[in-house]
Amino acid sequence: xxxxxxxxxxxxxxxxxxxxxxxxxxxxxxxxxxxxxxxxxxxxxxxxxxxxxxxxxxxxxxxxxxxxxxxxxxxxxxxxxxxxxxxxxxxxxxxxxxxxxxxxxxxxxxxxxxxxxxxxxxxxxxxxxxxxxxxxxxxxxxxxxxxxxxxxxxxxxxxxxxxxxxxxxxxxxxxxxxxxxxxxxxxxxxxxxxxxxxxxxxxx
Amino acid sequence: xxxxxxxxxxxxxxxxxxxxxxxxxxxxxxxxxxxxxxxxxxxxxxxxxxxxxxxxxxxxxxxxxxxxxxxxxxxxxxxxxxxxxxxxxxxxxxxxxxxxxxxxxxxxxxxxxxxxxxxxxxxxxxxxxxxxxxxxxxxxxxxxxxxxxxxxxxxxxxxxxxxxxxxxxxxxxxxxxxxxxxxxxxxxxxxxxxxxxxxxxxxx
Amino acid sequence: xxxxxxxxxxxxxxxxxxxxxxxxxxxxxxxxxxxxxxxxxxxxxxxxxxxxxxxxxxxxxxxxxxxxxxxxxxxxxxxxxxxxxxxxxxxxxxxxxxxxxxxxxxxxxxxxxxxxxxxxxxxxxxxxxxxxxxxxxxxxxxxxxxxxxxxxxxxxxxxxxxxxxxxxxxxxxxxxxxxxxxxxxxxxxxxxxxxxxxxxxxxx
Amino acid sequence: xxxxxxxxxxxxxxxxxxxxxxxxxxxxxxxxxxxxxxxxxxxxxxxxxxxxxxxxxxxxxxxxxxxxxxxxxxxxxxxxxxxxxxxxxxxxxxxxxxxxxxxxxxxxxxxxxxxxxxxxxxxxxxxxxxxxxxxxxxxxxxxxxxxxxxxxxxxxxxxxxxxxxxxxxxxxxxxxxxxxxxxxxxxxxxxxxxxxxxxxxxxx
DNA sequence: CGCTAAGCGAGACGGTACGTCCCGTCTTTAG
DNA sequence: CTAAAGACGGGACGTACCGTCTCGCTTAGCG
Numbered sequence: 099x100x101x102x103x104x105x106x107x108x109x110x111x112x113x114x115x116x117x118x119x120x121x122x123x124x125x126x127x128x129x130x131x132x133x134x135x136x137x138x139x140x141x142x143x144x145x146x147x148x149x150x151x152x153x154x155x156x157x158x159x160x161x162x163x164x165x166x167x168x169x170x171x172x173x174x175x176x177x178x179x180x181x182x183x184x185x186x187x188x189x190x191x192x193x194x195x196x197x198x199x200x201x202x203x204x205x206x207x208x209x210x211x212x213x214x215x216x217x218x219x220x221x222x223x224x225x226x227x228x229x230x231x232x233x234x235x236x237x238x239x240x241x242x243x244x245x246x247x248x249x250x251x252x253x254x255x256x257x258x259x260x261x262x263x264x265x266x267x268x269x270x271x272x273x274x275x276x277x278x279x280x281x282x283x284x285x286x287x288x289x290x291x292x293x294x295x296x297x298x299x300x301x302x
Numbered sequence: 303x304x305x306x307x308x309x310x311x312x313x314x315x316x317x318x319x320x321x322x323x324x325x326x327x328x329x330x331x332x333x334x335x336x337x338x339x340x341x342x343x344x345x346x347x348x349x350x351x352x353x354x355x356x357x358x359x360x361x362x363x364x365x366x367x368x369x370x371x372x373x374x375x376x377x378x379x380x381x382x383x384x385x386x387x388x389x390x391x392x393x394x395x396x397x398x399x400x401x402x403x404x405x406x407x408x409x410x411x412x413x414x415x416x417x418x419x420x421x422x423x424x425x426x427x428x429x430x431x432x433x434x435x436x437x438x439x440x441x442x443x444x445x446x447x448x449x450x451x452x453x454x455x456x457x458x459x460x461x462x463x464x465x466x467x468x469x470x471x472x473x474x475x476x477x478x479x480x481x482x483x484x485x486x487x488x489x490x491x492x493x494x495x496x497x498x499x500x501x502x503x504x505x506x
Numbered sequence: 507x508x509x510x511x512x513x514x515x516x517x518x519x520x521x522x523x524x525x526x527x528x529x530x531x532x533x534x535x536x537x538x539x540x541x542x543x544x545x546x547x548x549x550x551x552x553x554x555x556x557x558x559x560x561x562x563x564x565x566x567x568x569x570x571x572x573x574x575x576x577x578x579x580x581x582x583x584x585x586x587x588x589x590x591x592x593x594x595x596x597x598x599x600x601x602x603x604x605x606x607x608x609x610x611x612x613x614x615x616x617x618x619x620x621x622x623x624x625x626x627x628x629x630x631x632x633x634x635x636x637x638x639x640x641x642x643x644x645x646x647x648x649x650x651x652x653x654x655x656x657x658x659x660x661x662x663x664x665x666x667x668x669x670x671x672x673x674x675x676x677x678x679x680x681x682x683x684x685x686x687x688x689x690x691x692x693x694x695x696x697x698x699x700x701x702x703x704x705x706x707x708x709x710x
Numbered sequence: 711x712x713x714x715x716x717x718x719x720x721x722x723x724x725x726x727x728x729x730x731x732x733x734x735x736x737x738x739x740x741x742x743x744x745x746x747x748x749x750x751x752x753x754x755x756x757x758x759x760x761x762x763x764x765x766x767x768x769x770x771x772x773x774x775x776x777x778x779x780x781x782x783x784x785x786x787x788x789x790x791x792x793x794x795x796x797x798x799x800x801x802x803x804x805x806x807x808x809x810x811x812x813x814x815x816x817x818x819x820x821x822x823x824x825x826x827x828x829x830x831x832x833x834x835x836x837x838x839x840x841x842x843x844x845x846x847x848x849x850x851x852x853x854x855x856x857x858x859x860x861x862x863x864x865x866x867x868x869x870x871x872x873x874x875x876x877x878x879x880x881x882x883x884x885x886x887x888x889x890x891x892x893x894x895x896x897x898x899x900x901x902x903x904x905x906x907x908x909x910x911x912x913x914x
Numbered sequence: 915c916g917c918t919a920a921g922c923g924a925g926a927c928g929g930t931a932c933g934t935c936c937c938g939t940c941t942t943t944a945g
Numbered sequence: 946c947t948a949a950a951g952a953c954g955g956g957a958c959g960t961a962c963c964g965t966c967t968c969g970c971t972t973a974g975c976g
Contacts, residue, residue: 107924107925108923108924108968108969109923109924109925109926109967109968110924110925110926110927110966110967111925111926111967111968112925112926112927113926113927116926116927131420132419132420133416133417133419134417134420135420137956137957137958138957138958138959139956139957140957142928146928147927147928148927148928149929149960150927150928150929150959150960150961151927151928153960154926154927158959201419204419205416205419205420206416207416208412208415208416208419209412209413209416209417211412211481212336212337212410212411212412212413212416213338213413215336215405215409215412216335216336216338216339216409221483229481229482261478261482261484262474262490262493262494262497264482265474265478265481265482266470266473266477266494266497268473268481269470269472269474269475269477269478269481270470270473270474272473272476272477273469273470273473273476274465274473276415276419277415277428277433277469277472277473278433278465278468286466290466292501292504293466293470293498293501293502293504294497294501295504296500296501296502296503296504297496297497297499297502298497298500299500300496300497300499300500301493301496301497317947320948341935341936341937342936342937343935343936343937344936350949351948351949352948352949352950352951353937353938353949353951354939354940354948354949355947355949357939358947362937362938363937515942515943516942516943516944516949516950517942517950517952518940518942518943518950518951518952518953519941519942519951519952520951521952524952524953540825540827540828541824541825541827542824542825542828543828545930545931545932546931546932546933547930547932548931550954554954556953556954556955556956557933557934557954557955558933558934558935558952558953558954558955559952559953559954561933561934562952562953566933609827612827613824613827613828614824616820616821616823616824616827617820617821617825619820619889620745620817620818620819620824621744621745621821623813623817623820623888624743624744624746624747624817629891632889637890669886669890669892670901670905672890673886673889673890674878674882674885674902674905676881676885677878677881677882677883677885677886677889678877678878678881678882679881680881680884681877681880681881682873682881685836685841685880685881686841686873686876686877687833688873698874698878700909700912700913701874701878701906701909701910701913702905702909703909703912704908704909704910704912704913705905705906705907705908705910706905706908706909708904708905708907708908709901709904720918720919720920720973721918721919721921721972721973721974722919722920722921722974723921723972723974724921724922725921725922728921728922749961749962749963750962750963751961751962751963752962758923759922760922760923760924760925761923761924761925761963761964761965762922762965762966763921765964765965766921766922770963771963
């Protein structure tokens with residue numbers, strides 16, 4: 099993922115345990131203290147690792163947190179086929195909500211996105227590690243809908259439509275959780291899914 | 303607005319110019335340095351004011367920034383009637399996008415929301431100063447649509463529907479600007495509006 | 507001595523107690539830990555002071571230690587008249603030895619002199635704060651000897667003779683204490699004094 | 711000399727080139743950076759050697775520097791007979807001055823002596839490697855003077871007199887070079903020699 | 915002649931101190 | 946009582962070295 103030194107190196111190799119311990123400690127500290135309370139010295143102490151070891155791998159708080167959070171998104175790439183577009187959307191919504199409602203992601207995601215407004219490299223990292231993985235789920239759902247005939251086949255409309263539907267789903271979930279501070283429960287998810295299914299018909 | 307109005311006080315009164323200078327300096331510093339680069343000492347220096355003066359009025363960075371950004375939302379409460387639901391939604395979307403695309407809001411909004419995950423008072427302040435004002439626009443648009451007969455009259459469905467449509471609109475805009483880093487231009491706004499108008503029909 | 511800001515200043519004035527506490531703590535830490543074990547953070551903690559307070563007054567370890575040690579030399583400027591040149595020299599020797607044999611000076615003096623080989627400002631500081639005060643005693647003794655007629659009056663021989671006798675006395679004492687690690691006791695001092703008195707006769 | 715000679719060892723023997731390269735690099739780094747700027751990592755890099763190689767031979771900075779400097783004193787053990795006590799003293803003085811005025815010795819000697827105030831083993835090492843070699847010269851000069859009849863034969867006065875004259879000569883030279891920062895040139899050396907010859911007459 | 919024990923380079927490791935920056939509070943003088 | 950100025954105690958920062966360790970690779974000598 100992030101620390102990818104050249105495959106064959108002289109000297110003592112980096113400890114893989116340390117990597118894992120640091121990321122675990124980061125998530126724990128985030129959940130406990132929040133973004134602004136997160137201290138790299140504290141993370142190092144929790145991980146039983148020297149501060150230098152941490153800085154050898156990540157340039158700073160932002161990048162570390164992105165990787166720590168990204169790990170949570172890593173294996174969530176699949177989604178059961180629920181048999182219909184509306185049900186699939188509802189599933190995606192609940193999956194998103196589950197991930198971003200965890201205490202460690204809730205406090206971290208917005209903060210790193212805020213930092214990314216002044217840091218292009220960070221933005222790319224976030225996109226590669228988190229956003230694109232979420233997007234994959236949305237596109238997967240649309241593909242299934244096409245195969246089922248619920249949506250017309252790809253007409254070469256380009257990626258704009260991808261972006262629209264992804265921004266709507268992800269944005270709505272994030273906004274509800276973070277700004278409105280309301281839970282994303284199955285009823286809400288179903289209403290959102292119904293709204294989108296109804297609207298998509300008119301778009302294609 | 304925010305600094306405790308303290309109706310009757312002895313001694314030299316507080317300078318009103320200072321308030322404005324501080325908020326202006328805060329916005330300038332935000333746009334220039336981003337949230338994490340923002341320093342209260344630096345804001346005070348830009349405003350030509352002592353740090354004490356600043357702390358006398360605001361308890362900390364978070365609250366100051368909320369007020370500084372809220373001022374931008376203050377007079378944007380109205381929206382011309384564009385004659386139809388889809389056009390009105392498009393108008394709201396573009397209005398939102400315009401506000402949160404400014405450099406000072408872009409970097410600040412996400413950051414304070416992130417802080418608010420661990421600070422209830424801050425969350426209330428954000429809601430009162432910013433979110434509710436945005437929400438007002440959305441509700442205003444729905445009311446007009448009802449008056450025009452584009453939507454059925456209020457059936458007492460409660461505030462859930464308000465929350466859904468607001469989270470969808472605001473969330474989509476924020477996500478496109480902040481996460482996808484794509485512009486919210488009239489074509490995109492129109493496609494979003496069409497999606498929602500299509501979907502709303504099925505919800506009511 | 508060292509922190510001499512302009513006489514009239516805005517803002518809170520620097521604490522004189524802090525100055526004294528820092529210098530005391532420095533001497534204590536020196537005596538306890540030696541030069542290389544001395545830590546500015548530790549000094550600050552002993553003095554009950556923040557590290558920043560310390561750095562606001564002194565640029566680094568070297569300068570702080572010079573001032574801390576110099577304070578010991580400050581009031582040792584006088585010397586009782588023992589009635590004769592040899593006795594006066596013996597007195598000076600014992601006085602020197604007493605000062606540089608203290609644990610805090612013993613470890614510190616050589617170290618700062620070593621640092622001064624690469625730092626001209628430090629060398630000047632040492633000279634002004636410590637060396638010149640020692641030298642004063644030596645010159646005082648020679649003046650008395652002239653008044654007593656033990657030495658011929660000043661023949662305009664210039665400062666070279668001052669330097670010779672001072673380097674010999676101070677150097678011998680320092681070398682015995684630091685390098686030979688032998689005590690400077692009255693018998694040794696008397697033998698040194700006799701050597702010098704005998705030799706001085708031939709020089710003038 | 712210093713790296714444990716370990717008469718019989720299995721495995722690959724230690725590189726003798728490395729030893730020399732390390733000591734050379736140490737002297738170069740000392741002259742360039744001074745004591746406090748000297749870094750074992752830097753020495754290793756200059757010597758083209760791994761840090762481990764260095765630590766396998768010396769326990770630390772102090773010991774390494776003592777050995778590096780001592781090498782300079784190693785072959786300076788002899789002194790031409792100048793035909794008289796005063797001339798011999800002058801010769802010794804100039805020889806000392808030459809050695810301790812080099813940039814690498816100037817900065818190193820005082821520093822290791824300062825460290826030795828808290829480290830007995832280091833003090834012994836310094837004495838054996840450096841001080842005793844200097845002392846040998848002084849005693850050699852006195853022996854010659856006795857053979858010439860300039861000084862009375864050894865009356866069993868014990869080593870105290872050795873220590874006195876040695877501390878005076880070495881101390882004066884060191885003090886002039888390090889503290890007074892004045893050159894030890896032939897005129898100064900001659901005046902010091904004359905002072906001592908005159909004084910010694912009265913001591914014996 | 916091939917084993918084996920040590921040396922060697924490289925560089926990661928846990929740690930300590932550094933000197934700086936900012937925080938939020940305080941103590942001053944001036945108005 | 947406010948304001949500007951600036952020192953204060955405190956805490957985190959990111960860096961530099963320390964001295965140790967773990968690697969993969971020589972390199973000698975002994976069996």
